[in-house]
Amino acid sequence: MKGSFRRRGCKCKKKRCTCGAKWYYRYDIVDPTTGKRKQKEVGGFRTKAEAEEEAKRIQYELLQGTYIEEKEITFEEFAKEWLIWYENTGKVKVSTIRVRKHEISRLMDYFQYLKMKDITRKQYQEALNDLKARGYAENTIDGAHRTGRMIFKRAVELEVIKTDPTEYAIVPKVQKTVEELEREKELPKYLEKEELAHFLSIIPDHQMDIRDYPIFLTLAYTGMRAGELCALKWSDIDFEEQTISITKTYYNPRNAIKEYELLTPKTKKSKRVIDVTKDVLIELDKLRKAQKEVRMKYRKTYHNEGFVFAQLDEVNAGYPAYVKLIEIRMKRLLKIADLNPSLTPHSLRHTHTSLLAEAGVSLEQIMDRLGHTDDDTTKNIYLHITKPKKKEASHKFSELMRSLL
Template sequence: GKRRQKKKSGFRTKKEAEAAAAILKNELNQGTYVEESNVTFEDFSYEWLSIYEGNGNVKESTVRIRKHEIKRLLDYFAKLKLKGITRHQYQNAINDLKKRGYAQNTIEGAHRTGRMIFRKAVEMEVLKKDPTEFTHVPRHQKTIEELEGKKDLPRYLEKQKLKHFLQVAKKVGLEQDYPIFLLLAYTGLRTGELCALKWRDIDMEEQTISISKTYYNPNNNRKEYKLLPPKTATAVRVIDVDDTVINELKKHQTQQKETMMKHRHIYHDQGFVFASVDDKLPGYPHYIKKVENRMARLLKLAELNTELTPHSLRHTHTSLLAEAEVSLPQIMERLGHKDESTTKNVYLHVTKEMKKEASQKFKELMENL
């Protein structure tokens, strides 16, 4: 009930001042007036992040990604008042990320986070308008080769090359290399799923592997690992495996029991399938970087493409399933995908080649009549 006055100056003419006053009065009458805060972009971004992190459905790894994306935007807006950031400034920032050579995913991620921050500011009545609303994210201009699909296909191993790779892993691989890469190639597991795997997840009798968690350790500190639920509901699944995998896992389990006995007083006995055998931290699960380094070593020894990664074995598994005429929905279910364009690309590429082969065989059959 007390009189409240608001002053604003800096208008060039009396007419401009009167127009601004009229808008303000109208907002007050309509109940849409928002008294914008003087908070800086940096301060509000971290306030938003704490709210976002408090949502129980958000994974720790996702929060870490959001922190990186905020840092990209802080280069442009850190000490600016949130209310002072214009659409033009925001668009220029997104354009500049493109000029600086950031990948498309990085730019889109930064914009996605920017949108969430400004929308939350509007929702909390810290801001009147969202400057990200009509932003255009510049896109990479594809080459003719890319448009033809020649560069969209991920790298993977053909059947004979996979066989050679696994033979090398068996012959000159370091301890546990062969069962690790056999399992990745025969199941299409993600590396994080492999590192989180426990013996209780493996049913030797039914010949199945249950996937219900993933390994998280961004700093590669072996003691500070975390096991997190998978990102999506479809990633929780049960995979059928054959005798080749089960027999190798049984051999590996026998060897692991010897290690456990040797280090029984200090062994980190949490039931991990692939665990360290060294004298310092026996029993701690392998970390993702270690698996990547082991594969790089084997690829070099096998004289195969050294740009391949453990994830390439996931694509390899897709290609071999397609070659075995397993349907795309079945492959997606096995890999724990709801929708994945890369998997579809591999599947379509392999089945396309199979169709060509079928056509050629028919032609040869007709010529021999």
């Protein structure tokens, strides 16, 4: 067999080693960048037989042309390189990059200074298990694992490592009690049509400024996300065709009014055109006229980017409303209306779903209006609302057949 074997560091003078020195295998490869031969060594084997088995594998790969010389790069170094590559693909949003950085930090606790090639499947699985033992939620562990899979898969593609240690890893799950499983079946909270009508009716008398009523009316009547609403510009509204185009979403994790970003929609399906009623357009037109007065008043400092729900105060005039502001105002108005104060702007999206289902709109039409390709929550609400109608249909069919028999 090509190459040589030795016990590194053995100080025993006898043929039989008693000091526990490990076996190493030394072999030659051709450096693809220089074309010159160089020596490589693998080791740490307990017996010579183990070293010989590894030697057979290496020589077979060299013969077949499948040999990969694993790099010495650490996880920390490669993760930084991967993040730059991932961002430069142009397929991910700023918010997603922020999430990936956070998830990488979880893995750093275990692999930061380890070489990529030395991380084993056992070590990787133990890291996921330890995250669970430390009390992290299943979603948090799943997110770290999802990012880990992408990093190591890319390392294999670049021939930094030969095998992917994440390949057979599983996210440890907690055995749920019957009570927890039953709670999972609960539908998200939303307003019944009478409650929605009451909520909207109290706003004009209790709103903080003229934006409140059109904001919550638009959310309730279109089912759009709060981030989509904050990003709306007047150019997105076609008053003649009675439509609103969703082409972007608002991003501002620090809630700093002047540090916002406009990103592409959540998914490809999220980019859509929503039909709206005259009731909504009338309120938006009122807001547009009032906004013109504010723009003229602060014309020298107004942030004139055409936002529909722009700030109206002198300091921030023209900058878009932010999601946290809408959440705060909704909580206040719900308390005044004596409704569940734990509801959020997203609850109005669920409310829109339930009322469309009650009105007989198909699930496909609802999903299209909401910008969903697939969503279990929407499906569950739809099935819950339409269940009585399905039973009614079954009952009518039975009555029809009985009349014929």
